[in-house]
Amino acid sequence: MAKIIVFSAPSGSGKSTIINYLMDQQLNLHFSISATSRPPRGKEQHGVEYYFLTAEDFRQRIADGEFLEFCEVYEGRYYGTLKAEVDRLLAKGENVICDVDVVGAQNIKRIYGDRALTVFIKVPSLEVLRHRLTARGTDAPEVIEERIRRADYELSEADKFDATLINDNLETVLKSAKALVSQFLDA
Numbered sequence: 545m546a547k548i549i550v551f552s553a554p555s556g557s558g559k560s561t562i563i564n565y566l567m568d569q570q571l572n573l574h575f576s577i578s579a580t581s582r583p584p585r586g587k588e589q590h591g592v593e594y595y596f597l598t599a600e601d602f603r604q605r606i607a608d609g610e611f612l613e614f615c616e617v618y619e620g621r622y623y624g625t626l627k628a629e630v631d632r633l634l635a636k637g638e639n640v641i642c643d644v645d646v647v648g649a650q651n652i653k654r655i656y657g658d659r660a661l662t663v664f665i666k667v668p669s670l671e672v673l674r675h676r677l678t679a680r681g682t683d684a685p686e687v688i689e690e691r692i693r694r695a696d697y698e699l700s701e702a703d704k705f706d707a708t709l710i711n712d713n714l715e716t717v718l719k720s721a722k723a724l725v726s727q728f729l730d731a
Contacts, residue, residue, distance in 0.1 A: 546634045548656055549573065549725055550642045552649040553665035554695030556676040558711040562665060563643055565718045566725055573725075574638040576629050579605070579614075581622040585682050595626065612655065613648035618690060625652070639729060646701040653706075661728045663721070664705040668712045670695060 549566075553559040567573050579595040581602045590596045597605070602622045606614055614624030625642055633640045642652060649662045667673045673695055677688045702708050707724055711717045 545659065546637050546639050547729060548630070548634075548640045548642060548652060548660040549728065550644060550649045550652050550660055550662045551665060552644055552646050552662070552698070552705070553711075554667060554673055554698050555691045556673050556680060556695075557665045557667045558676075558714065558717070559643060559665045561714070562709075562711070562718060562721050563641060566641065566721060569722055571722075571725060571729060572639050573641045574633045576625055576633065576640050576642045578643060579611075579622075579624050579626055581620070597622075613644060613651035615645050615647045617645050617694070624648070646698050646704075650701075650704060661707070661725070662705040663724065664702040664708045665717075666699065666702060666708055666710045667695075668710065672712075 551559050551563055563575070567575060577591065577593070577595055579597050579602065581597055581599040584590070584596055588594065599620060599622065602624070605611060606624075610626055610628070611624040612627045612630055614622060617623050623645060625644060625648060630640055630642070644652065646664070653660050653662050667676070670692055674688065674692055677683060677691055683691065709717050709720050709724070
């Protein structure tokens, strides 16, 4: 039976790096592309990194019950996982890996129970996180500060996850993530 691995973390924690690494590890993992109402960053493309929807379209899909989970993470910025995307992958016998916020991770866990593994990625400190977000160069200073405020809340939710990994050394966290996911998929 195909399973779901759900990652959540503050923006800038290295979550995408960890997920990309796991996708290359021959674990039959297939990424669930999330939907968002935010505009694309850099070279992001619709249907590749995200399904980019207008806020109006996003709200209509919420009303139509098309989301497994969704949240207005920042004012006017929606993120969510389309049911059809996850169901399509699971029906093919493929393990699904999701990248969602802390509320979404708990929603997916509630729906799938032991078939889902929730993993929270922590950063060593909020100052390290601020440095990473600034170095990324994709957000204005006020957006970075909003992300730091959000991260403080997200960190308070870490104990609700099946597992927590601290990204203070990339090589170590990658090995730990692979071991954790491999053990879950083999169980």
